[in-house]
Amino acid sequence: MRKFTLNFFFLLIWLVPFGVFCFYNLGAGVLQSLFTSYTFKVAQFTFFQAFLSTFIALAVALIPSNYISKSNSYISFFAESTIFIPFFFPAVSTVVAFSIIGNFPFLKPFNLLYTLGIIVVANVFYNSPIFVKYIGEALRNIPVSIIENACLEGAGSIRIFFRIKLPMVMPSLLKAFFLCFAFCFTNFAIVLGLGGIKFSTLEVEIATTLSSSMNLSKALGYGIIQFIILSFISFLPGLASSYESDHSERKPFKSSRFSMLFTALYVFFEFFIVTSGLIFAFYNFYTGRFDFSGIITLFSAGLNAYYPVLKSLIDSFILSTLTALAVVVLVYLLLKSYSRFTDWIVLSACGISNAFLGIVLVYMNIRYSIPYVMLVLCGYLIISAPIAYSFMYQHIRGFPSEIIEASKVDGASVFQIFKLIELPILMPVFITVFIQIFAIVFGEFTIAYTMQLINYFPTVPVVDYAMLSDRRIIESSILNGISVLVIITLFLLSEMIRKRYRNKI
Incomplete structure (x- = not known):
């Protein structure tokens, strides 16, 4: 009872x-x-920006995730630590950071603010750590013996990736893809603060109902569309069969210098955005002085x-x-x-x-x-x-x-x-x-x-x-x-x- x-x-x-x-x-x-045509336009942009942001986040995360699977260095530690960003870092802090950076004198002529590009970059910053963590862990859990046996059989690195690594990390990749897509699809602060009045998503339309049309039926309709699309995407992680690995076989491998440098740049980018709130709290970028x-x-x-x-x-x-x-x-x-x-x-x-x-x-x-x-x-x-x-x-x-x-x-x-x-x-x-x-x-x-x-x-x-x-x-x-x-x-x-x-x- x-x-x-x-x-x-x-x-x-x-x-x-x-x-x-x-x-x-x-x-x-x-x-x-x-x-309505407007609903279709909003839903289309919501899906497009979410898919584009997720795809780019995946592309950006591939090298860092591969690096952390092979290395136990400080760079690897900080790259894994970025996982706190999508779950704990305030979205408004992201908006503030990119708004300040977009107004830097050397960036202002490019008119980065209120564009699709700045929305995508902010989404990639916010959600790519999900791919880094999930794929990196999955690659690290692949038994060393499987890779070594494939090498002895004459398989090259490309064949090993597509025939062995990719199928074994696919469940984790799909889980990360769903999470990243869901976060981008339902993001609100980033689109509202960095997209301005030019761009709108289903989440923004729902949230601004009270301050605009007060059309509650419209908000309900948009909520239904969100639920249907996210429910459909949520089946993705179940398409790949899971794999249980032997954690005792883990050991670090040597990584290329390019992989290390790229991961270091990735870590710098992520933590620069995170710490920019602390930096600009005391540094006035308009005057170039601490204030x-x-x-x-x-x-x-x-x-x-x-x-x-x-x-x-x-x-x-x-x-x-x-x-x-x-x-x-x-x-x-x-x-x-x-x-x-x-x-x-x-x-x-x-x-x-x-x-x-x-x-x-x-x-x-x-x-x-x-x-x-x-x-x-x-x-x-x-x-x-x-x-x-x-x-x-x-x-x-x-x-x-x-x-x-x-x-x-x-x-x-x-x-x-x-x-x-x-x-x-x-x-x-x-x-x-x-x-x-x-x-x-x-x-x-x-x-x-x-x-x-x-x-x-x-x-x-x-x-x-x-x-x-x-x-x-x-x-x-x-x-x-x-x-x-x-x-x-x-x-x-x-x-x-x-x-x-x-x-x-």
């Missing part, structure tokens, strides 16, 4: 708002919005009267803390009450568009006057639970059952088992997931922008984007630097805890 109750509770959290929204807005207007006066301006009463910077920092910390805590507790209880439906109930939330979710939550506020804070927490809980579920699944479900059974035989209660046995062992997992969810919520932009939280419960990404839009670039870069510093610190802290926990077990 408890298993059913918890699973049903989470299902209701996201199913009820969407059910209510569809009940009142699903009608002829949805069909009319689907079959700390912007910090005083950022926290001044005059600026905060128009841009609630201080309030956004406080609200973001509160919102991130409450969400992370609620997610860790909820996911732990769901996994302890695991049933055959739990995977479907939790992971189905992955297919929900953040912009569409924001529209649905605003509609619940309009129709039933539910407080914005409760709705925002609900929204972040929905998008964060599947991530925490994936992180915690192995640790909770794989917890030694014999220890639990032995404690029950000794008369320990459920609370005593948790307090004295599970909590001490799983504490590093709980802390790591808490930090990771905190970082994700702290940098989340799409839901906050769609719900226009700057008027009710301002968060750092929304205030940062508002200043950037009003050309307050110095103040925006400083707030962006603070945000990046928080995210990097949290990521390093979570990695340190995770490695310590891995060494203990």
